[in-house]
Structure formats: structure tokens, C-alpha cells
Amino acid sequence: MDGDSSSAGQRPTIAPATLVARPLALDTFRENVVLLARNNPVVRPERLAGVRKVEVVAGSLRLLAVPMICDDPSVVGPGEIGLPQPVFRRLGVTSGDAIHVAPARAPKTLDLVKAKIAGESLTDDDYRAITRDLAGHQWSDMEVAAFLVACAAFMTTEETLALTRAMIGAGARLDWGRPMVVDKHCIGGIPGNRTSLIVTPIVAAHGLTMPKTSSRAITSPAGTADTMEVFARVDLNEAEMRSVVEACGACVVWGGRVNLSPADDVLISVERPLSIDTPEQMVASILSKKTAAGSTHLILDVPVGPTAKVRDRRSALRLKKLFEYVADGIGLSLEVMITEAPEPIGRGVGPVLEARDVEAVLAGRADAPSDLKEKAVWLAGRVLEFDPALHGGAGERRARDLLESGAAMAKMEEICAAQGASPIARRTGALTHEVCAATDGHVASIDCLRIASVARLAGAPTDPGAGLELLRKMGEPVRAGEPVYRIHASEPADFGFAIEAAGEDSGVRISR
Amino acid sequence: MDGDSSSAGQRPTIAPATLVARPLALDTFRENVVLLARNNPVVRPERLAGVRKVEVVAGSLRLLAVPMICDDPSVVGPGEIGLPQPVFRRLGVTSGDAIHVAPARAPKTLDLVKAKIAGESLTDDDYRAITRDLAGHQWSDMEVAAFLVACAAFMTTEETLALTRAMIGAGARLDWGRPMVVDKHCIGGIPGNRTSLIVTPIVAAHGLTMPKTSSRAITSPAGTADTMEVFARVDLNEAEMRSVVEACGACVVWGGRVNLSPADDVLISVERPLSIDTPEQMVASILSKKTAAGSTHLILDVPVGPTAKVRDRRSALRLKKLFEYVADGIGLSLEVMITEAPEPIGRGVGPVLEARDVEAVLAGRADAPSDLKEKAVWLAGRVLEFDPALHGGAGERRARDLLESGAAMAKMEEICAAQGASPIARRTGALTHEVCAATDGHVASIDCLRIASVARLAGAPTDPGAGLELLRKMGEPVRAGEPVYRIHASEPADFGFAIEAAGEDSGVRISR
The missing domain is CATH 1.20.970.10 (Transferase, Pyrimidine Nucleoside Phosphorylase; Chain C)
Structure with missing residues (x-):
């Protein structure tokens, strides 16, 4: 038999390892950071060079933070702990509260x-x-x-x-109290691919429930939420979202206010800067968010192209099977649509410029980009066919009718009115620069990644009017000196960065 | 033939994206961090949430930094960039210098x-x-x-x-201008394993050249440099190190001042908190540091034990082969010694307590821990056999003679005098607490990781007198209530953390 040795003798009185909370006007984004004075009595800075984390406890709330050492007593005194805004909020403390600090023990996970x-x-x-x-x-x-x-x-x-x-x-889960809640999602990567803003009103005009939560751009020039914000307010809380869906049958809101799959938000915040985009993380991320949002039936768009996230059909099929396996496991009805994506969709890239394309399609204008319209109609048709009442194969026809009759446009206006007025100005950036062809020929390819990068440098999506307009699409003829796209920006610094990048590599290749 | 499109038209005048350097009394350890005002005219904070890095250029120096947003104009104004001490030093700027800032492009690597x-x-x-x-x-x-x-x-x-x-x-490389420069290194993980401080003077007393660079503890309770610092100054620069080696034939200094393998320092700073300790990184780290330090012949100690870094002989053999393959590739003569390490070595854990053991061995005192002495003599013997003049198999005998005659002790005193007086007080922590056996029996096992953790919480190595003294080693009998080890600390908070940890799990198991 074994016995453990144990600690014996009187436990000594220990000075409580507490510091006084001091809020700092610092924003450290997602990572928890705290400032400690070098001569603080609780944690020795030398020791932190190896471990680099402290446990911070306020009442019943406990979190781990990366410490920085401060040698300026006017910022953080020896008895204080400086709390940047995100940590201050997460701990729910007020200035002067006692905070317990200790060298962190690593979480068991x-x-x-x-x-x-x-x-x-x-x-x-x-x-x-x-x-x-x-x-x-x-x-x-x-x-x-x-x-x-x-x-x-x-x-x-x-x-x-x-x-x-x-x-x-690990987060909130919405329940809509209906047997069928449909959704449509794209794995992303194709600039201008704003079909959701056309699919949603078509589907809602038909009568299905589609409470769409969407993301803001992190590394792309516009997310669905950013473009929708050109039309209406998108940062609705759960109660506001519910009332829009009750009234209109659909919404298009930013998912960030609703705390769906918060673990996913943390993973994404590291995946993006590292460009980690594995099938497994993509599947877990998308399907957890959609299920948490209460969707029961989902159409998923997987674009395949030379500069898309998925580069060949074989990878697309593997990804499709993984999506299907996990969807079955969590009880979600899923149809994965593998679509061709050789170039950006539509003409605009950036929130305001994309919103212009969406509106042209909804309004049935002659200059509406046909690739955007046709893809949206086709996808909407697939969503509509979830409706048991609809004759098999009739979805696309029905979708086209709802779009061309103006019913989808009317539904979009109803949704926008219910969500509230857009907080942003609907104008394109006043600084413009045309990127021109160096030779005669036709457009052989347009690099989605490069186009996204130039649009982002121009200021999109932070500056909603920034981005670019594609003036030539693949296969179209162009002469030397004629513009292939126009950059829009509002800030001279952004404008300069975008022009410089386009000058190094415009992303548009001309074949003679 | 293909032709690229190109940027055309007059390039607009762009406001230079510069901010004024403002040093901040902040220490962010290794990671580069800069503070920007939310309303700075150069980089929009919203954009940084995704990319999270900015390029900072001062003159010809360029580095990447993680930005934090500051809303306090008294800390960082809109036209300023706040530079914590490490960044300020690395950029080599002075307050008020113009710093060019831009959203970072990812390094090509x-x-x-x-x-x-x-x-x-x-x-x-x-x-x-x-x-x-x-x-x-x-x-x-x-x-x-x-x-x-x-x-x-x-x-x-x-x-x-x-x-x-x-x-x-990627760093400096020392050249000693001699055909044979010997060294001895241990992969670490065994508390109290301070053989280098005995091997070095033995080898130098024999007449071989052994310029030993050693590390300070990062996650252990003492590194060789920390324990050596109890005897002498260790933060010598290259010139000082050379003069000690010229005079004594050996030294034991901290490697951190000499800029050997700086890439390794960066890798280690992330490996340690993540506990990544793969064979490949270990081999690259140790052999790059030793070669950069000018060693030509190396004895490497790989301890194997249930709580050592290497847990079984099979893994030890694989590791040995990898060390040998790489050593051959870089032209280093290497002998890997696989040693048994079921428990800590010696009695003391922590700089001052370990130094006491080392001194007892060198002085030939009767109470010297025999495991430390025997291991050091054996390893020194292996190093001595690199000497072509020494008869094969005679190394250990020669090492024992040099130790027991007092020659090693005299050499150690000579080295210490040359390196300079120790900057630290040689006393053990005044707060003591005995951890006792809960049952009668004998010591069945001592967990190296747990012992290291308790000693570290007690304050070692930052507080050199902190740590613990093992009062029973494996196989020794103990009665319920008798102490198995004694914790030493100087600070009440550290003392409390160590006692608490020892109370949860002392690391010593008693079998009846």
C-alpha cells in the first residue's frame, strides 16, 4: 500500500496577493493583457519571462492574462494592477476593486x-x-x-x-419554434459574392423563415454584414432580431451581438492572421454557428477556382463529404453546392460598391451584373426546394419569378425598414485611380486574392465607400491604356497603399 | 504571350505615414508591442483586429510589432507612437524621432x-x-x-x-584558436543535477580548454548559470570571457551576453510556455549553441527516468542517434551518455542550496551527496578521455584524483576569482517549512517535475536562497510525521504558494 506524504505544521499567515484595479485607456483587442509595476509585491517580473501569464481573480471571475511590466508609477503604481478595457469589461470590476493576482497555473486543457x-x-x-x-x-x-x-x-x-x-x-442557441428554419452560407474567398442579400429576400418572399446571421470582414474587403449595413442597421441584439424575423420572416444581421459559438470566435481570431483554413476548422466553425443560430436546413456554397479557397474539384468533394458527415451527426439538413469561381462575382468590391450591384439585381436594372443575378437565383432555388410544398425542380423558376416580379425587392425594403436605418453614408470613395492594361488583348484571369488585397488596402471595409470596381471581366477585350478596374478610397494614405499594391501586381492578367 | 496590366496615371501625393517616437516605461518582454492612439492618422484600429501587426521603420531598421490602441492622449497622442523599452532599444531611436508605420505585410517566410x-x-x-x-x-x-x-x-x-x-x-560564433575545445552539457529536467560545476574545474585542472556557456533557468528552479552565480559573477561579455579562459583554461558563464544562436532564444521563449520539447528542437538548440560557442568535443548527458524529460531507453536511443547524425553533419565530436535519473540529484534544489552541494563535493567533505559526486567524476572522466594523451579507460581515475587531491577545488577558486565576485548573498531563505511523511515506510519515488515546481514557487531562481532541501532520498526509511524535505523561501507570498502546492502533492511517495 502506498501513502502520500503530506504538508504538516502550522500554515503561516500569508500576505494576501491582492492589487487594486486601475482601468487603463488601452485596447488590447482579444488577448487579455494586464500591467504590473516592476516593484509590485505580488508577482516578480523576472519570473514572468518564462511563464508569461498571471491568474487574475475578481470575485468569482477568473481569467488568465499576459502581464506587461510598467516602470511608470503614474500609469500603474506598485499596489495597482492596470486593466486595459477588454480585461476590465470581462472581469466586471470597478476602479479600486481588490484583484487577486498569482503566477498562473496552466489550465488543465x-x-x-x-x-x-x-x-x-x-x-x-x-x-x-x-x-x-x-x-x-x-x-x-x-x-x-x-x-x-x-x-x-x-x-x-x-x-x-x-x-x-x-x-x-459553449454559447447561446437560438430557438425559433418552427420545424423548418432555412439558411444559405458561402465558405467565402470570392470578392463581390454577395448572393445572400438577394437569396434572403427571395426566400422570405416565398414564405420560408430565414434568420440570417452573417459575419463582418476580418481579412476580406467586405463581409455580408458589412454590405448589408449599407442598406440597414445590422448590430441587432437577440430580441431585436426576433422581432424583425417575426415581422418579415427573415433578417440579415451581424452575428457578433448574439454570442453564438464564442469558442469559434476565439479560434477565428488566431486562424485568420495565420491563414489557417483547414477543412476541419471550417466545418466546425460554419456548422456550429449555423446550428447555434437555429437553422435546420442549410444550402452551402463551396466555390472552386484557381484563386478560391478550394482550388480543385477533388478537394471540394472531400470537403463536401466532411460537411455532410458532421451535419448528419448534429441533425442538420445540409446540401453542399460546389460552384465554379474563376474570378470575382459582380463588379463592385467593398461594401458600398457591392451594395450597388445587389440593388441593381433586386431592382431588375439592365446594367445589373448577370453573374451575381444568376448565381443568386440558382442558390435561392435550391433553398426554396426545402419547401415540401414546392414541386421538385421548380425552385429556380419560382426564385426567378419572385426576383423579376419585384417581390424580392419589396421584401428587402421591408426587412431593411424593420432592422432600422443604416448608420453609414452610401457614397463611394472620392479618390479614384484607374488601373490600366499594359497591352492589347483580353482578360485572361482575375486573381481573387489580389483583388481582395488591393480593395482592403484602399480602406474596405472600415471605409465602406472604399474598394474597387471591375471594369473588365474575364474574356472581355481590352486595349493598352484602357482601365481594367477603378480604385476608390477616401483617405490619402489608404489610397497610396492600394495604388502601390496594384502597381506591383494588379491581379488582372491580359493575354494577347 | 502574356502581358501584365500596370498602374497608370499620375501617382498622387501621399501624406507620409509617420508618427513621432515616444518612449514608454513599459516592458513587454520579448514580443514587440507598440501603442497607437485610436485616432492616429496612419493606421485604423478596426483594421488591426484581423491583421494585428504593424510594420515599424526607423531609418534602416524595420520590425513588426503587435499594436495596442490607446485612448489616453497623455500616454500616446494622435501623432505619436508609444514604444515600450524592448522596441525602443531594438529600433535604436531617440524620443521625437520620426517613425514610419504601415499595416504589416507578412514576412515571406x-x-x-x-x-x-x-x-x-x-x-x-x-x-x-x-x-x-x-x-x-x-x-x-x-x-x-x-x-x-x-x-x-x-x-x-x-x-x-x-x-x-x-x-x-544566424548569430556570433566564438573561435578559440585551438584544435580541441571540450564541453559537457545535460539536456536538463533533473533538479540538483549541477555536475557541470564539478566537471569544469576537474577538466581544466587536467589542462583541457573548457569555455562553458550555460543558461539561466526559465521554467526550472535553477540553471547552471544561476548556481554558478552564487560563487562568482556570470554575466561576462565575450572579451571578459576570453580573458578568464586564457588565464584559467575554463569558465562557467551565462550564455545570454554572447549572442550565440539568437534564433534559438526566440524559439525557446515560445517552447517553454507551451512545454514543446521535441527531439528535433532540442538537438538543433543544444548543438547550435555549443558549436557557436566554439566547442569541438562534447559529452552530452541524457538522463532517463520516470519523471525525466526522456522516459524510456528506447526514446533515449532515438534521441542519441538524432544528436549523432546532426553532430556529424556540423563536424562536432559528440558522445551521448544515457544516464539513469529516477530522482533529483544531490540534496539541494535552488541556486544557493545547490551551490552548497557542489562546494561539499569539491571540498571533499564527508556530508557531500555521493550521487552528485559519482556522476560528476564519471562524466569528467569521459570528457578527459577526449585527451589523446590519456590512456583509454583512465579518465575516471584521473578525474577522481583531480577532485580528491583538491586540484579541482583550487581550479574552481581560480575561475571564480577571474570571473569576479558574486553579486548575490549566499544565504538560504529564512522562512522554512518541513513537508512530512503521512505514514511510516520508505521513500518509493520522488517526482522531479513536482519538486522543481515547488522549489520554483518558493522563489527559486529569482530568489537564489529559495528552494528546497531533500532530507530523504529514494529507498530511505521514514516515519509518519518525519520531514521528507524542507522548503526555504524569503517572501511570504512565495512561501505560501510553495506550501500550498506541496500540500496538494508533495511529489514524494512513501511505500509501507
């Missing part, structure tokens, strides 16, 4: 990261623990990165399902 | 990280580019973490050699 690095498979329970700690901001960025890269090296389909389930469970 | 994540092998050129950017602080912590985890998933022996070579080339 970091052992699971080590196991994943060692190539092990993790269980449902493991993924539940991981998503809880992710949602609770218990991991540092470097730990999140380590987890993501280890998952990129090896992750089974069962694990992808387990992660998806756990992410759904 | 991040494409190599993506390739590594995708499971590709990288070339010699790739690793040279990577170590250059690592040494130049071009990557963020999360990017370093992504690289390390991708390498942990898959890295060939050829890549390990390429990385080692590249790391040697």
Missing part, C-alpha cells in the same frame, strides 16, 4: 493541446473542456495557435464532429 | 510556415531565411508557435541538420 501535438485523438469530453476554456479566454494566442496547427496535422472526422458539438454547446 | 503546416519538408535555404527572420524578431509568438507545432508533427533528420546549421549561422 493545455495537456490536451500537448496530447494533440503528440498526434492523439481527443474525446467528446476533451473537446467540451477545450471549448469551455476557449470561450472563457483561458488560453493565450500562442496556445490557440499550437492547438490549431496540431489539429491541422491530424484530426479525425469523429473529432471534427465532437468539436462542432462542443462549440454549439 | 510565413509562407514556409504554411508549407510546414501542410506537411512539406523545407530546404537549407528555407531554414536560413527562417532563422534570419526569427533572429530579427519578424514573427509574432503565435507564428513561432505555429512553426514549432508544425515541426513537432513532421520534421526529417535532414531538416533538423539544416535548422541547426542555419541557427549557428
Whole structure:
């Protein structure tokens, strides 16, 4: 038999390791950071060089933070702990509150990261623990990165399902009290691909329920939420969103106010700067968000093209099967549509410029970009066919009727009125610059990544009027000196960055 | 034939994207951080949420930094950029200098990280580019973490050699102008294993050259440099180190002042908090540091034990072969010694307590821990056998003679005098607490990791007198209530943390 040795003797009186909360006018984005005076009595700075985290406890709230050492007593005194705005909010404290600080013990879930690095498979329970700690901001960025890269090296389909389930469970989940709630989503990567803003009003005009939550751009020039914001307010809370859906049958809001799959938000904030975009993380992210938003039936657009996220049909099929496996596991009716995406869709790239394309399609104007219109009608048709009352194969016809009759436009106006007036000015950037062809020929290719990068440097989506207008699409003829696209910007610095980038590589190739 | 489109028209005048340098009394450790006012005219904070890095250029110096947004104009005004101490130093600027700031373009080497994540092998050129950017602080912590985890998933022996070579080339390299420069190194993980401080004077007393650079503890309770500092000054620069080696034939200094393998320092700063300790990184780290320090012949101690870094003989043999492959590739004569390490070595854990053990061995005192003495004599014997003049197999005998005759002690005193007086007080922490056995029995096991953790919480190595004294070693009998070890600390908070941890799990198991 074994017995453990134990600590004996009188436990000494220990000075409580507390500091006084001092809010700082600093924004450290997602990562928790705190400032400690070098001569603070609680945590020695030298020790932090190796561990680099402290545990910060206020009442029942506990989080881990990266400490920085401050040598300026006017910013943080020895008895204080400086709390940047995000940490201050997360701890829910007020200035002067006592904060308990200690060298951090690593969260137990970091052992699971080590196991994943060692190539092990993790269980449902493991993924539940991981998503809880992710949602609770218990991991540092470097730990999140380590987890993501280890998952990129090896992750089974069962694990992808387990992660998806756990992410759904780690946040709020909307219940619409209806047997069928439809949605349409695209995995992204194609500039100008704003079909959701056309599909949603078509589907709602038909009578299906489609409470669409969408994202803002993080590394692209516009997310669906950014473009929708040109038409209406999008940062609705859950109650506001419900009342719009009750009234109109649909909405297009920003998902960030509703706390759906908060673990996913943390993963995304590290995936994006590292350009990690593995099938497993994409599936878990999209399906957890959609399920948490209450969707029961989903049409998923997977664009395939030489500069799209998915480069060939074989990869697209593998991705499709993974989406289907996980959707089955969580009880979501899913249809994956593999679409051709050789170039950007529509003519505008950037919120206001894309909104102009969307409006042209909804209004049935002659100059509306036909690629955007046709793709939206086709996708809307697939969503409509979830309706058991609709004759098989009749979806696309029905979608076209609803669009061309003006019913979709009327529904869009109803949704916009219900969501509230747009907070942003609907004008394109006044600084313009035309990027021109160097030779005669026709447009051989347009690089989606490069176009997105130039539009983003021009200021999109932060500056909603910034971005670019494609003046030539693939296959169209062009002469030397004629413009292939026009850059719009409002700020001289942004304008300069965009022109410089377009000068290095415009992303448009001309073949003679 | 293809022709690229090009940017045409007059390039507009762009407001220079410069801010004024303002030093801040902040220490952000290794990571580059800058503070920008929310309303600064150059970089929009919203955009940084996705990219999270800015390029900071001062004169010809350029680095990438993580920005934080400051809403307090008394800290950073709109036209200013706040530079914490490490960034300020790295840029070599003075207050008020113009700093050019732009949204960061990712360093090209991040494409190599993506390739590594995708499971590709990288070339010699790739690793040279990577170590250059690592040494130049071009990557963020999360990017370093992504690289390390991708390498942990898959890295060939050829890549390990390429990385080692590249790391040697990325920093300074010492040349001692002698055909044979010996060294002895341990991969670490065993508390109290301070053999280097005994081996070095033995070897130098014999007449071999042994300029030992050692590390300070990062996550352990003492590094060789920390314990040596109890005897003498260790933060010597290269010139000072040379004069000690000229005079004594040996030294034991901290490697941090000599800029050996700076890329390795960056990797280590992320490996430690993530507990990434793969064979490939260990080999590249140790062999690059030793070669850069000018060693030609190295004895490497690889302890194997249930709580050591290497847990079984099979792993130890694999590690040995990898060390040998890379050593051959870089022209280093290497002997790897696999040693048994079931428990800590010696009695003291923590700088002053370990120094006491070392001194007892060197002075030939009867109470000297025999495990430390025997291991040091054996390892010194192996180093001595690099001497072509020594009869094969005679090394250990010669080492024992040099130790027991007092020659090693005299050499150690000579080295210490040459390095300069120790800056730290040689006394153990005054707060003591005995951790006692709960049952009668004998000591069945002592957990190296737990012992290290308790000693570290007690304050070691920052507080050199903190740590613990093992009062029972494995196999020794103990009665319920008798102490198994004694905690030493100086600060009440540290003392409390250590006692609490020992109370949860002392690390010592008693079998009846």
C-alpha cells in the first residue's frame, strides 16, 4: 500500500496577493493583457519571462492574462494592477476593486493541446473542456495557435464532429419554434459574392423563415454584414432580431451581438492572421454557428477556382463529404453546392460598391451584373426546394419569378425598414485611380486574392465607400491604356497603399 | 504571350505615414508591442483586429510589432507612437524621432510556415531565411508557435541538420584558436543535477580548454548559470570571457551576453510556455549553441527516468542517434551518455542550496551527496578521455584524483576569482517549512517535475536562497510525521504558494 506524504505544521499567515484595479485607456483587442509595476509585491517580473501569464481573480471571475511590466508609477503604481478595457469589461470590476493576482497555473486543457501535438485523438469530453476554456479566454494566442496547427496535422472526422458539438454547446442557441428554419452560407474567398442579400429576400418572399446571421470582414474587403449595413442597421441584439424575423420572416444581421459559438470566435481570431483554413476548422466553425443560430436546413456554397479557397474539384468533394458527415451527426439538413469561381462575382468590391450591384439585381436594372443575378437565383432555388410544398425542380423558376416580379425587392425594403436605418453614408470613395492594361488583348484571369488585397488596402471595409470596381471581366477585350478596374478610397494614405499594391501586381492578367 | 496590366496615371501625393517616437516605461518582454492612439492618422484600429501587426521603420531598421490602441492622449497622442523599452532599444531611436508605420505585410517566410503546416519538408535555404527572420524578431509568438507545432508533427533528420546549421549561422560564433575545445552539457529536467560545476574545474585542472556557456533557468528552479552565480559573477561579455579562459583554461558563464544562436532564444521563449520539447528542437538548440560557442568535443548527458524529460531507453536511443547524425553533419565530436535519473540529484534544489552541494563535493567533505559526486567524476572522466594523451579507460581515475587531491577545488577558486565576485548573498531563505511523511515506510519515488515546481514557487531562481532541501532520498526509511524535505523561501507570498502546492502533492511517495 502506498501513502502520500503530506504538508504538516502550522500554515503561516500569508500576505494576501491582492492589487487594486486601475482601468487603463488601452485596447488590447482579444488577448487579455494586464500591467504590473516592476516593484509590485505580488508577482516578480523576472519570473514572468518564462511563464508569461498571471491568474487574475475578481470575485468569482477568473481569467488568465499576459502581464506587461510598467516602470511608470503614474500609469500603474506598485499596489495597482492596470486593466486595459477588454480585461476590465470581462472581469466586471470597478476602479479600486481588490484583484487577486498569482503566477498562473496552466489550465488543465493545455495537456490536451500537448496530447494533440503528440498526434492523439481527443474525446467528446476533451473537446467540451477545450471549448469551455476557449470561450472563457483561458488560453493565450500562442496556445490557440499550437492547438490549431496540431489539429491541422491530424484530426479525425469523429473529432471534427465532437468539436462542432462542443462549440454549439459553449454559447447561446437560438430557438425559433418552427420545424423548418432555412439558411444559405458561402465558405467565402470570392470578392463581390454577395448572393445572400438577394437569396434572403427571395426566400422570405416565398414564405420560408430565414434568420440570417452573417459575419463582418476580418481579412476580406467586405463581409455580408458589412454590405448589408449599407442598406440597414445590422448590430441587432437577440430580441431585436426576433422581432424583425417575426415581422418579415427573415433578417440579415451581424452575428457578433448574439454570442453564438464564442469558442469559434476565439479560434477565428488566431486562424485568420495565420491563414489557417483547414477543412476541419471550417466545418466546425460554419456548422456550429449555423446550428447555434437555429437553422435546420442549410444550402452551402463551396466555390472552386484557381484563386478560391478550394482550388480543385477533388478537394471540394472531400470537403463536401466532411460537411455532410458532421451535419448528419448534429441533425442538420445540409446540401453542399460546389460552384465554379474563376474570378470575382459582380463588379463592385467593398461594401458600398457591392451594395450597388445587389440593388441593381433586386431592382431588375439592365446594367445589373448577370453573374451575381444568376448565381443568386440558382442558390435561392435550391433553398426554396426545402419547401415540401414546392414541386421538385421548380425552385429556380419560382426564385426567378419572385426576383423579376419585384417581390424580392419589396421584401428587402421591408426587412431593411424593420432592422432600422443604416448608420453609414452610401457614397463611394472620392479618390479614384484607374488601373490600366499594359497591352492589347483580353482578360485572361482575375486573381481573387489580389483583388481582395488591393480593395482592403484602399480602406474596405472600415471605409465602406472604399474598394474597387471591375471594369473588365474575364474574356472581355481590352486595349493598352484602357482601365481594367477603378480604385476608390477616401483617405490619402489608404489610397497610396492600394495604388502601390496594384502597381506591383494588379491581379488582372491580359493575354494577347 | 502574356502581358501584365500596370498602374497608370499620375501617382498622387501621399501624406507620409509617420508618427513621432515616444518612449514608454513599459516592458513587454520579448514580443514587440507598440501603442497607437485610436485616432492616429496612419493606421485604423478596426483594421488591426484581423491583421494585428504593424510594420515599424526607423531609418534602416524595420520590425513588426503587435499594436495596442490607446485612448489616453497623455500616454500616446494622435501623432505619436508609444514604444515600450524592448522596441525602443531594438529600433535604436531617440524620443521625437520620426517613425514610419504601415499595416504589416507578412514576412515571406510565413509562407514556409504554411508549407510546414501542410506537411512539406523545407530546404537549407528555407531554414536560413527562417532563422534570419526569427533572429530579427519578424514573427509574432503565435507564428513561432505555429512553426514549432508544425515541426513537432513532421520534421526529417535532414531538416533538423539544416535548422541547426542555419541557427549557428544566424548569430556570433566564438573561435578559440585551438584544435580541441571540450564541453559537457545535460539536456536538463533533473533538479540538483549541477555536475557541470564539478566537471569544469576537474577538466581544466587536467589542462583541457573548457569555455562553458550555460543558461539561466526559465521554467526550472535553477540553471547552471544561476548556481554558478552564487560563487562568482556570470554575466561576462565575450572579451571578459576570453580573458578568464586564457588565464584559467575554463569558465562557467551565462550564455545570454554572447549572442550565440539568437534564433534559438526566440524559439525557446515560445517552447517553454507551451512545454514543446521535441527531439528535433532540442538537438538543433543544444548543438547550435555549443558549436557557436566554439566547442569541438562534447559529452552530452541524457538522463532517463520516470519523471525525466526522456522516459524510456528506447526514446533515449532515438534521441542519441538524432544528436549523432546532426553532430556529424556540423563536424562536432559528440558522445551521448544515457544516464539513469529516477530522482533529483544531490540534496539541494535552488541556486544557493545547490551551490552548497557542489562546494561539499569539491571540498571533499564527508556530508557531500555521493550521487552528485559519482556522476560528476564519471562524466569528467569521459570528457578527459577526449585527451589523446590519456590512456583509454583512465579518465575516471584521473578525474577522481583531480577532485580528491583538491586540484579541482583550487581550479574552481581560480575561475571564480577571474570571473569576479558574486553579486548575490549566499544565504538560504529564512522562512522554512518541513513537508512530512503521512505514514511510516520508505521513500518509493520522488517526482522531479513536482519538486522543481515547488522549489520554483518558493522563489527559486529569482530568489537564489529559495528552494528546497531533500532530507530523504529514494529507498530511505521514514516515519509518519518525519520531514521528507524542507522548503526555504524569503517572501511570504512565495512561501505560501510553495506550501500550498506541496500540500496538494508533495511529489514524494512513501511505500509501507
